[in-house]
Amino acid sequence: MLDVVVLGAGLAGLSAARDLMHGGADVRVLEARDRVGGRVKQTRLDDGRIVQLGGELIGNSHTSYIGLVNELGLSLRDSYISEPGQTVWDIDGTVIRGDLATWMTEEDVADYERVTQMMVALAKQVQPDNPWAHPDANVLDSLSFATWLDEVAARPAVSRMFELAKAGLAADGTARTSLLAELRKMASVGPTALERYYDIDQWTRSTVAEGSATVAHRMAAELGDRIELSSAVTALHVEPHRVTVELRGGRTVAAANVVCAIPVAPLRRVAISGLSSRRLESLHRIRNSLTAKVVAAYETSFWRSQGQSGSAYGDGLLGSTWVQGPGVLSALVPPAQLAFHLAGDQAARDVDARTALSRMYGEAAAHPTALFTEEWSIKPYSLGYMAHYAPGDLSAIGPLHAAHEPPFFVAGSDYWVSGYMEGAVRTGRSAAQAVLRR
Numbered sequence: 001m002l003d004v005v006v007l008g009a010g011l012a013g014l015s016a017a018r019d020l021m022h023g024g025a026d027v028r029v030l031e032a033r034d035r036v037g038g039r040v041k042q043t044r045l046d047d048g049r050i051v052q053l054g055g056e057l058i059g060n061s062h063t064s065y066i067g068l069v070n071e072l073g074l075s076l077r078d079s080y081i082s083e084p085g086q087t088v089w090d091i092d093g094t095v096i097r098g099d100l101a102t103w104m105t106e107e108d109v110a111d112y113e114r115v116t117q118m119m120v121a122l123a124k125q126v127q128p129d130n131p132w133a134h135p136d137a138n139v140l141d142s143l144s145f146a147t148w149l150d151e152v153a154a155r156p157a158v159s160r161m162f163e164l165a166k167a168g169l170a171a172d173g174t175a176r177t178s179l180l181a182e183l184r185k186m187a188s189v190g191p192t193a194l195e196r197y198y199d200i201d202q203w204t205r206s207t208v209a210e211g212s213a214t215v216a217h218r219m220a221a222e223l224g225d226r227i228e229l230s231s232a233v234t235a236l237h238v239e240p241h242r243v244t245v246e247l248r249g250g251r252t253v254a255a256a257n258v259v260c261a262i263p264v265a266p267l268r269r270v271a272i273s274g275l276s277s278r279r280l281e282s283l284h285r286i287r288n289s290l291t292a293k294v295v296a297a298y299e300t301s302f303w304r305s306q307g308q309s310g311s312a313y314g315d316g317l318l319g320s321t322w323v324q325g326p327g328v329l330s331a332l333v334p335p336a337q338l339a340f341h342l343a344g345d346q347a348a349r350d351v352d353a354r355t356a357l358s359r360m361y362g363e364a365a366a367h368p369t370a371l372f373t374e375e376w377s378i379k380p381y382s383l384g385y386m387a388h389y390a391p392g393d394l395s396a397i398g399p400l401h402a403a404h405e406p407p408f409f410v411a412g413s414d415y416w417v418s419g420y421m422e423g424a425v426r427t428g429r430s431a432a433q434a435v436l437r438r
Helices: 011-022 063-071 106-123 137-142 145-151 156-168 179-187 212-226 277-285 302-306 335-343 346-361 393-397 420-437
Strands: 002-007 027-030 042-044 050-052 076-078 086-091 094-097 206-208 233-239 242-247 252-260 271-273 292-297 308-314 320-325 328-333 370-374 408-410
Touching (some): 002 011, 002 242, 011 027, 011 212, 011 252, 011 420, 027 212, 027 252, 042 212, 050 292, 063 420, 086 156, 086 346, 106 156, 106 179, 137 179, 145 156, 145 179, 179 393, 252 420, 292 335, 292 346, 308 346, 328 335, 328 346, 335 346, 346 370
Parallel strands (some): 002 027, 002 252, 086 308, 233 271, 252 408
Antiparallel strands (some): 042 050, 076 206, 233 242, 242 252, 292 328, 292 370, 320 328
């Protein structure tokens, strides 16, 4: 019998398994896909450029991820923040440029600062690892972000700016976002760094120079034949001193402990026995935002000659774009646009993406040398992108959100604030330490 079986070879499962292996545990990783990486994935273009089709950005506050990158001998570089030029705003059928939202008046800008500072003050009262400890947690969780904006008399343009920000992050809209969840995310950067609503330095300043999926590949290389691909889990039986995993095809794997790093939506399809009813309810209550990622590669970074930075925000098909690397734009399809995107076949999706990009960046954007659309929300082993909390969700999930129930341990970005690669690595390494201490 194994010491530990890890379910899932994404960043969370791999980081947990790697630490367990180095801690002396006999560990095996079971992955349903035919590749490692989970929601990080990369491909190589004909000209040798590597492009990321999943997670790619990190910030200064993502200390667990940065530490792992250093251990693996990889390096970081600046992300899109180093790109010169103006931001594009594609809203209400009009395309405009400007580093600040030029459609906002001076009064709007001043009110945005007022509202933001109110949020900062509230967020500093929230413990990101235990938001339920806030004396008004249930009240804050019952309020939507949109309702709170109305209550503090935010100007319409200010509310619109927050709506665009949510779409740009591939998150659901303000009306479907818990205020407590929004404050919790803000608080996760730490009290000394918490100065604004979304600090790019803390969230998206950097990327792995060798490619974010290379982080997964390096860990997989260390683990070697401890990883079994194409091993989809169908059932999990938890006993006090033993877990039994059933795989598609009928094979079983037994271990003393399990680290479950399967994303929350696919996990609902796994038959689980032996957990307390409350723990299982909490697991099943977590949800993801639904999105797709678009990546367009060009021969050159043509937007620079047009005075554009490659960063854009919009209320159409693409909620945001940013420069992934030389000649490469990344973009996200927000939840409000996903149904339209999925309704078309691949040819229609490609045409729609080119049309949206050309609206923002002109005719040259309509002719990429390579175009990818990655529909993470319908991939059977992801069924979502980042964690999302609607009003009432955190109260329903409760403090068991990321709790272990030995010999059952959890890891994954779904158990940290609102996802991100940091959440995967942080929870994976934490789960490994919890197992090793047992």
